Amino acid sequence: MKIYLQQWPTRCLMTCCTIIFLIGSWSLRACSYKSTGEHLAIFDAMWLFIITFTTVGYGDLYPSSYCGRAIATIIGFIGLLSSALLISVLAQKLVLTREEKYVHTFVSNTELAKERQYQAANIVKFAIKVWFLKRQNKAPSIRCIQVQKKLFQSIYHLKEIKKQQRNSTDNCIDLHELVTIQQNTNMQIEETVQHMTEIKCEMNKIQIELNNMILNMNNLQTTLNILLNK
Template identity: 35%
Template sequence: MADHPLTVLVVFTVSYWICMSWMFTQCERYNGRFTADHYYLNSLWFVTVSFLSVGYGDIVPSTYCGRMLAITTGIVGAGVSSALIAVISRKLELSRAEKHVNNFMADSKLTNQRKNAAASVLQQTWFIHKYQRSANKGDDLRLRHHQRKFLNAINDFRRIKWDQRKLQERGNSLLDVGKVGKNF
Protein backbone atom coordinates (compact mmCIF):
# COMPACT_ATOMS: atom_id res chain seq x y z
CA MET A 1 0.00 0.00 0.00
CA ALA A 2 2.90 2.36 0.66
CA ASP A 3 4.63 1.79 -2.69
CA HIS A 4 1.67 1.48 -5.09
CA PRO A 5 -1.46 2.67 -3.30
CA LEU A 6 -3.57 3.28 -6.40
CA THR A 7 -2.90 -0.20 -7.77
CA VAL A 8 -3.72 -1.79 -4.43
CA LEU A 9 -6.99 0.13 -4.18
CA VAL A 10 -8.05 -0.78 -7.73
CA VAL A 11 -7.22 -4.47 -7.29
CA PHE A 12 -8.97 -4.57 -3.91
CA THR A 13 -12.05 -2.80 -5.26
CA VAL A 14 -12.45 -5.04 -8.31
CA SER A 15 -11.88 -8.24 -6.34
CA TYR A 16 -14.27 -7.04 -3.64
CA TRP A 17 -16.95 -6.29 -6.23
CA ILE A 18 -16.55 -9.74 -7.80
CA CYS A 19 -16.67 -11.61 -4.46
CA MET A 20 -19.55 -9.61 -3.03
CA SER A 21 -21.53 -9.95 -6.26
CA TRP A 22 -21.20 -13.71 -6.13
CA MET A 23 -22.19 -13.75 -2.45
CA PHE A 24 -25.15 -11.45 -3.11
CA THR A 25 -26.28 -13.68 -5.98
CA GLN A 26 -26.12 -16.73 -3.71
CA CYS A 27 -27.96 -15.00 -0.86
CA GLU A 28 -30.78 -13.80 -3.08
CA ARG A 29 -30.97 -16.89 -5.27
CA TYR A 30 -31.91 -19.29 -2.49
CA ASN A 31 -34.54 -17.27 -0.72
CA GLY A 32 -37.33 -19.34 -2.24
CA ARG A 33 -38.27 -16.95 -5.05
CA PHE A 34 -35.54 -16.96 -7.67
CA THR A 35 -36.08 -14.22 -10.25
CA ALA A 36 -34.12 -12.85 -13.16
CA ASP A 37 -33.33 -9.75 -11.11
CA HIS A 38 -30.62 -11.58 -9.24
CA TYR A 39 -28.40 -12.89 -11.94
CA TYR A 40 -24.71 -12.27 -11.46
CA LEU A 41 -24.47 -9.13 -13.65
CA ASN A 42 -27.40 -7.54 -11.83
CA SER A 43 -25.71 -8.41 -8.54
CA LEU A 44 -22.49 -6.84 -9.80
CA TRP A 45 -24.47 -3.73 -10.69
CA PHE A 46 -26.05 -3.63 -7.23
CA VAL A 47 -22.75 -4.09 -5.41
CA THR A 48 -21.04 -1.41 -7.52
CA VAL A 49 -23.84 1.09 -6.95
CA SER A 50 -23.89 0.32 -3.21
CA PHE A 51 -20.08 0.52 -3.01
CA LEU A 52 -20.08 3.97 -4.59
CA SER A 53 -22.90 5.10 -2.26
CA VAL A 54 -25.23 5.91 -5.13
CA GLY A 55 -28.04 3.46 -4.39
CA TYR A 56 -30.45 3.78 -7.31
CA GLY A 57 -32.97 1.36 -5.79
CA ASP A 58 -33.61 -0.61 -8.96
CA ILE A 59 -32.30 -3.78 -7.32
CA VAL A 60 -33.17 -4.28 -3.66
CA PRO A 61 -32.10 -7.18 -1.42
CA SER A 62 -34.97 -9.22 -0.05
CA THR A 63 -33.07 -11.43 2.40
CA TYR A 64 -31.30 -10.57 5.62
CA CYS A 65 -28.10 -11.97 4.16
CA GLY A 66 -28.40 -9.65 1.12
CA ARG A 67 -29.17 -6.67 3.34
CA MET A 68 -26.12 -7.34 5.49
CA LEU A 69 -23.96 -7.59 2.37
CA ALA A 70 -25.39 -4.28 1.14
CA ILE A 71 -24.59 -2.56 4.44
CA THR A 72 -21.08 -4.03 4.50
CA THR A 73 -20.53 -2.98 0.89
CA GLY A 74 -21.58 0.59 1.67
CA ILE A 75 -19.26 0.83 4.67
CA VAL A 76 -16.29 -0.65 2.82
CA GLY A 77 -17.04 1.62 -0.16
CA ALA A 78 -16.94 4.71 2.06
CA GLY A 79 -13.58 3.60 3.48
CA VAL A 80 -12.08 2.90 0.07
CA SER A 81 -13.38 6.23 -1.27
CA SER A 82 -11.71 8.02 1.66
CA ALA A 83 -8.45 6.18 1.03
CA LEU A 84 -8.63 7.05 -2.67
CA ILE A 85 -9.10 10.74 -1.89
CA ALA A 86 -6.14 10.62 0.53
CA VAL A 87 -3.94 8.96 -2.11
CA ILE A 88 -4.88 11.49 -4.79
CA SER A 89 -4.32 14.46 -2.48
CA ARG A 90 -0.90 13.10 -1.48
CA LYS A 91 0.05 12.76 -5.15
CA LEU A 92 -1.04 16.34 -5.87
CA GLU A 93 0.76 17.83 -2.88
CA LEU A 94 4.12 19.41 -3.56
CA SER A 95 7.19 17.97 -1.89
CA ARG A 96 9.33 20.15 0.35
CA ALA A 97 11.96 20.53 -2.36
CA GLU A 98 9.31 21.60 -4.90
CA LYS A 99 7.98 24.16 -2.42
CA HIS A 100 11.51 25.54 -1.98
CA VAL A 101 11.94 25.82 -5.75
CA ASN A 102 8.58 27.60 -6.08
CA ASN A 103 9.51 30.01 -3.28
CA PHE A 104 12.91 30.65 -4.87
CA MET A 105 11.38 31.36 -8.28
CA ALA A 106 8.72 33.66 -6.79
CA ASP A 107 11.40 35.48 -4.76
CA SER A 108 13.62 36.03 -7.80
CA LYS A 109 10.63 37.32 -9.77
CA LEU A 110 9.69 39.72 -6.97
CA THR A 111 13.32 40.85 -6.66
CA ASN A 112 13.39 41.78 -10.35
CA GLN A 113 10.05 43.58 -10.02
CA ARG A 114 11.36 45.44 -6.98
CA LYS A 115 14.47 46.56 -8.88
CA ASN A 116 12.32 47.76 -11.79
CA ALA A 117 9.98 49.61 -9.42
CA ALA A 118 12.94 51.26 -7.68
CA ALA A 119 14.34 52.30 -11.05
CA SER A 120 10.96 53.72 -12.00
CA VAL A 121 10.86 55.75 -8.76
CA LEU A 122 14.32 57.17 -9.53
CA GLN A 123 13.38 57.87 -13.14
CA GLN A 124 10.22 59.76 -12.17
CA THR A 125 12.15 61.67 -9.50
CA TRP A 126 14.60 62.80 -12.14
CA PHE A 127 11.77 63.90 -14.47
CA ILE A 128 10.10 65.82 -11.62
CA HIS A 129 13.38 67.54 -10.84
CA LYS A 130 13.90 68.32 -14.53
CA TYR A 131 10.43 69.84 -15.05
CA GLN A 132 10.50 71.79 -11.77
CA ARG A 133 13.62 73.60 -12.97
CA SER A 134 12.11 74.34 -16.37
CA ALA A 135 10.42 77.69 -17.06
CA ASN A 136 8.25 76.54 -20.00
CA LYS A 137 4.45 76.65 -19.62
CA GLY A 138 3.84 73.19 -21.11
CA ASP A 139 6.15 71.68 -18.54
CA ASP A 140 3.55 72.07 -15.73
CA LEU A 141 1.39 69.35 -17.33
CA ARG A 142 4.40 67.13 -17.76
CA LEU A 143 5.39 67.78 -14.14
CA ARG A 144 1.96 66.68 -12.88
CA HIS A 145 2.03 63.67 -15.17
CA HIS A 146 5.40 62.54 -13.77
CA GLN A 147 4.28 63.26 -10.21
CA ARG A 148 1.36 60.84 -10.73
CA LYS A 149 3.73 58.27 -12.21
CA PHE A 150 6.07 58.84 -9.26
CA LEU A 151 3.29 58.10 -6.75
CA ASN A 152 2.23 55.01 -8.70
CA ALA A 153 5.83 53.79 -8.78
CA ILE A 154 6.13 54.24 -5.00
CA ASN A 155 2.88 52.37 -4.52
CA ASP A 156 4.12 49.51 -6.75
CA PHE A 157 7.43 49.42 -4.88
CA ARG A 158 5.64 49.12 -1.51
CA ARG A 159 3.27 46.44 -2.80
CA ILE A 160 6.16 44.37 -4.17
CA LYS A 161 8.08 44.80 -0.92
CA TRP A 162 5.02 43.61 1.03
CA ASP A 163 4.64 40.58 -1.28
CA GLN A 164 8.29 39.73 -0.70
CA ARG A 165 7.82 39.87 3.07
CA LYS A 166 4.81 37.54 2.88
CA LEU A 167 6.77 35.14 0.69
CA GLN A 168 9.70 35.15 3.13
CA GLU A 169 7.34 34.45 6.02
CA ARG A 170 5.88 31.49 4.14
CA GLY A 171 9.38 30.25 3.39
CA ASN A 172 10.41 30.64 7.03
CA SER A 173 7.33 28.76 8.22
CA LEU A 174 8.17 25.99 5.74
CA LEU A 175 11.67 25.75 7.22
CA ASP A 176 10.30 25.83 10.77
CA VAL A 177 7.92 22.97 10.01
CA GLY A 178 10.84 21.00 8.58
CA LYS A 179 12.90 21.59 11.74
CA VAL A 180 10.01 20.60 14.01
CA GLY A 181 9.55 17.38 12.03
CA LYS A 182 13.22 16.46 12.54
CA ASN A 183 13.05 17.05 16.29
CA PHE A 184 10.29 14.49 16.80
Protein backbone atom coordinates in the same frame (compact mmCIF):
# COMPACT_ATOMS: atom_id res chain seq x y z
CA MET B 1 -0.78 -1.74 7.43
CA LYS B 2 0.14 1.92 7.80
CA ILE B 3 3.60 1.26 6.37
CA TYR B 4 2.10 -0.47 3.32
CA LEU B 5 -0.35 2.39 2.81
CA GLN B 6 2.47 4.91 3.05
CA GLN B 7 4.83 3.09 0.69
CA TRP B 8 2.35 1.71 -1.86
CA PRO B 9 -0.94 3.61 -1.38
CA THR B 10 -2.29 3.01 -4.90
CA ARG B 11 -1.47 -0.69 -4.89
CA CYS B 12 -3.00 -1.25 -1.45
CA LEU B 13 -6.14 0.70 -2.34
CA MET B 14 -6.66 -1.20 -5.60
CA THR B 15 -6.08 -4.56 -3.90
CA CYS B 16 -8.55 -3.78 -1.10
CA CYS B 17 -11.16 -2.51 -3.56
CA THR B 18 -10.80 -5.63 -5.72
CA ILE B 19 -11.20 -7.96 -2.73
CA ILE B 20 -14.18 -5.99 -1.44
CA PHE B 21 -15.69 -6.00 -4.95
CA LEU B 22 -15.51 -9.78 -5.24
CA ILE B 23 -16.78 -10.46 -1.72
CA GLY B 24 -19.52 -7.83 -1.95
CA SER B 25 -20.74 -9.02 -5.35
CA TRP B 26 -20.96 -12.62 -4.14
CA SER B 27 -22.76 -11.51 -0.96
CA LEU B 28 -25.29 -9.49 -2.93
CA ARG B 29 -25.90 -12.43 -5.25
CA ALA B 30 -26.36 -14.78 -2.29
CA CYS B 31 -28.77 -12.46 -0.45
CA SER B 32 -30.76 -11.02 -3.37
CA TYR B 33 -33.54 -12.84 -5.22
CA LYS B 34 -35.56 -12.18 -8.32
CA SER B 35 -39.35 -12.28 -8.46
CA THR B 36 -39.09 -15.89 -9.63
CA GLY B 37 -37.21 -16.84 -6.46
CA GLU B 38 -33.88 -17.35 -8.18
CA HIS B 39 -30.63 -15.78 -7.07
CA LEU B 40 -29.53 -12.56 -8.72
CA ALA B 41 -27.13 -13.08 -11.65
CA ILE B 42 -23.47 -12.52 -10.83
CA PHE B 43 -23.10 -9.72 -13.39
CA ASP B 44 -26.22 -8.02 -12.04
CA ALA B 45 -24.77 -8.38 -8.54
CA MET B 46 -21.51 -6.79 -9.74
CA TRP B 47 -23.45 -3.93 -11.30
CA LEU B 48 -25.46 -3.48 -8.12
CA PHE B 49 -22.22 -3.43 -6.12
CA ILE B 50 -20.70 -0.79 -8.41
CA ILE B 51 -23.65 1.60 -8.28
CA THR B 52 -23.94 1.11 -4.51
CA PHE B 53 -20.19 1.41 -3.89
CA THR B 54 -19.98 4.63 -5.89
CA THR B 55 -23.20 5.94 -4.22
CA VAL B 56 -24.80 6.51 -7.65
CA GLY B 57 -27.85 4.27 -7.32
CA TYR B 58 -29.62 4.29 -10.70
CA GLY B 59 -32.56 2.30 -9.32
CA ASP B 60 -32.62 -0.34 -12.06
CA LEU B 61 -31.46 -2.95 -9.52
CA TYR B 62 -32.01 -2.98 -5.78
CA PRO B 63 -31.79 -5.63 -3.03
CA SER B 64 -35.13 -7.23 -2.21
CA SER B 65 -34.25 -8.96 1.08
CA TYR B 66 -33.23 -7.54 4.44
CA CYS B 67 -29.89 -9.33 4.19
CA GLY B 68 -29.22 -7.73 0.81
CA ARG B 69 -30.19 -4.31 2.11
CA ALA B 70 -27.83 -4.68 5.07
CA ILE B 71 -25.00 -5.69 2.75
CA ALA B 72 -25.81 -2.78 0.42
CA THR B 73 -25.65 -0.39 3.40
CA ILE B 74 -22.26 -1.78 4.43
CA ILE B 75 -21.03 -1.48 0.83
CA GLY B 76 -22.18 2.15 0.74
CA PHE B 77 -20.21 2.98 3.91
CA ILE B 78 -17.15 1.17 2.55
CA GLY B 79 -17.50 3.15 -0.69
CA LEU B 80 -17.50 6.44 1.23
CA LEU B 81 -14.42 5.34 3.17
CA SER B 82 -12.65 4.29 -0.02
CA SER B 83 -13.50 7.61 -1.65
CA ALA B 84 -11.97 9.44 1.31
CA LEU B 85 -8.84 7.28 1.08
CA LEU B 86 -8.63 7.89 -2.67
CA ILE B 87 -8.88 11.65 -2.16
CA SER B 88 -6.16 11.55 0.50
CA VAL B 89 -3.89 9.50 -1.79
CA LEU B 90 -4.43 11.92 -4.68
CA ALA B 91 -3.80 14.89 -2.39
CA GLN B 92 -0.58 13.26 -1.20
CA LYS B 93 0.53 12.66 -4.78
CA LEU B 94 -0.22 16.26 -5.76
CA VAL B 95 1.76 17.78 -2.89
CA LEU B 96 5.11 19.21 -3.98
CA THR B 97 8.25 17.58 -2.64
CA ARG B 98 10.91 19.56 -0.81
CA GLU B 99 13.08 19.75 -3.93
CA GLU B 100 10.14 20.93 -6.05
CA LYS B 101 9.29 23.54 -3.42
CA TYR B 102 12.86 24.81 -3.48
CA VAL B 103 12.87 25.06 -7.28
CA HIS B 104 9.50 26.80 -7.34
CA THR B 105 10.58 29.21 -4.61
CA PHE B 106 13.84 29.95 -6.42
CA VAL B 107 12.06 30.71 -9.70
CA SER B 108 9.46 32.84 -7.91
CA ASN B 109 12.15 34.78 -6.04
CA THR B 110 14.03 35.37 -9.31
CA GLU B 111 10.90 36.78 -10.96
CA LEU B 112 10.12 38.89 -7.90
CA ALA B 113 13.68 40.23 -7.83
CA LYS B 114 13.39 41.31 -11.48
CA GLU B 115 10.02 42.93 -10.81
CA ARG B 116 11.46 44.66 -7.73
CA GLN B 117 14.31 46.14 -9.77
CA TYR B 118 11.84 47.28 -12.41
CA GLN B 119 9.59 49.00 -9.86
CA ALA B 120 12.60 50.59 -8.12
CA ALA B 121 13.74 52.00 -11.46
CA ASN B 122 10.21 53.32 -12.06
CA ILE B 123 10.23 55.03 -8.67
CA VAL B 124 13.49 56.81 -9.49
CA LYS B 125 12.25 57.73 -12.97
CA PHE B 126 8.88 59.07 -11.82
CA ALA B 127 10.44 60.93 -8.89
CA ILE B 128 12.80 62.74 -11.28
CA LYS B 129 9.88 63.54 -13.60
CA VAL B 130 7.83 64.95 -10.71
CA TRP B 131 10.77 67.08 -9.58
CA PHE B 132 11.34 68.33 -13.13
CA LEU B 133 7.65 69.15 -13.70
CA LYS B 134 7.38 70.95 -10.37
CA ARG B 135 10.48 72.93 -11.22
CA GLN B 136 9.06 73.98 -14.59
CA ASN B 137 5.53 74.73 -13.37
CA LYS B 138 4.95 76.11 -9.93
CA ALA B 139 1.24 75.30 -10.08
CA PRO B 140 0.29 71.59 -10.16
CA SER B 141 -0.56 70.41 -13.67
CA ILE B 142 -2.45 67.37 -14.97
CA ARG B 143 0.79 65.86 -16.26
CA CYS B 144 2.39 66.24 -12.84
CA ILE B 145 -0.61 64.63 -11.11
CA GLN B 146 -0.50 61.67 -13.51
CA VAL B 147 3.21 61.15 -12.90
CA GLN B 148 2.65 61.36 -9.14
CA LYS B 149 -0.05 58.72 -9.43
CA LYS B 150 2.35 56.41 -11.30
CA LEU B 151 4.98 57.09 -8.65
CA PHE B 152 2.62 56.10 -5.83
CA GLN B 153 1.56 52.97 -7.76
CA SER B 154 5.20 51.93 -8.17
CA ILE B 155 5.82 52.46 -4.45
CA TYR B 156 2.76 50.34 -3.62
CA HIS B 157 3.85 47.56 -6.00
CA LEU B 158 7.35 47.60 -4.50
CA LYS B 159 5.91 47.12 -1.00
CA GLU B 160 3.76 44.24 -2.22
CA ILE B 161 6.77 42.58 -3.86
CA LYS B 162 8.77 42.84 -0.63
CA LYS B 163 5.88 41.26 1.26
CA GLN B 164 5.66 38.40 -1.27
CA GLN B 165 9.41 37.78 -0.98
CA ARG B 166 9.14 37.51 2.81
CA ASN B 167 6.18 35.15 2.53
CA SER B 168 7.92 32.93 -0.04
CA THR B 169 10.96 32.63 2.22
CA ASP B 170 8.77 31.69 5.19
CA ASN B 171 6.81 29.12 3.16
CA CYS B 172 10.01 27.45 1.99
CA ILE B 173 10.99 26.60 5.56
CA ASP B 174 9.20 23.51 6.87
CA LEU B 175 9.54 21.26 9.91
CA HIS B 176 12.57 19.42 8.52
CA GLU B 177 14.54 22.65 8.11
CA LEU B 178 13.56 23.79 11.60
CA VAL B 179 14.75 20.51 13.10
CA THR B 180 18.02 20.74 11.15
CA ILE B 181 18.57 24.33 12.27
CA GLN B 182 17.85 23.35 15.88
CA GLN B 183 20.31 20.44 15.68
CA ASN B 184 23.02 22.66 14.20
CA THR B 185 22.36 25.28 16.85
CA ASN B 186 22.60 22.70 19.62
CA MET B 187 25.88 21.41 18.19
CA GLN B 188 27.29 24.93 18.03
CA ILE B 189 26.18 25.59 21.61
CA GLU B 190 27.85 22.38 22.78
CA GLU B 191 31.07 23.30 20.96
CA THR B 192 30.96 26.79 22.47
CA VAL B 193 30.45 25.39 25.96
CA GLN B 194 33.32 22.97 25.42
CA HIS B 195 35.61 25.78 24.26
CA MET B 196 34.59 27.90 27.23
CA THR B 197 35.36 25.00 29.57
CA GLU B 198 38.79 24.58 27.98
CA ILE B 199 39.44 28.32 28.24
CA LYS B 200 38.40 28.24 31.90
CA CYS B 201 40.83 25.37 32.56
CA GLU B 202 43.62 27.29 30.83
CA MET B 203 42.81 30.38 32.88
CA ASN B 204 42.95 28.33 36.07
CA LYS B 205 46.36 27.00 35.06
CA ILE B 206 47.57 30.53 34.32
CA GLN B 207 46.22 31.69 37.68
CA ILE B 208 48.09 28.89 39.46
CA GLU B 209 51.31 29.77 37.64
CA LEU B 210 50.87 33.44 38.53
CA ASN B 211 50.36 32.54 42.17
CA ASN B 212 53.53 30.45 42.09
CA MET B 213 55.42 33.31 40.49
CA ILE B 214 54.15 35.73 43.13
CA LEU B 215 55.17 33.30 45.86
CA ASN B 216 58.62 32.93 44.34
CA MET B 217 58.95 36.69 44.06
CA ASN B 218 58.00 37.09 47.70
CA ASN B 219 60.52 34.46 48.73
CA LEU B 220 63.17 36.16 46.64
CA GLN B 221 62.31 39.52 48.17
CA THR B 222 62.57 38.05 51.65
CA THR B 223 65.92 36.48 50.86
CA LEU B 224 67.26 39.77 49.48
CA ASN B 225 66.09 41.64 52.55
CA ILE B 226 67.87 39.15 54.80
CA LEU B 227 71.08 39.47 52.80
CA LEU B 228 70.93 43.25 52.84
CA ASN B 229 70.37 43.35 56.59
CA LYS B 230 73.53 41.32 57.14
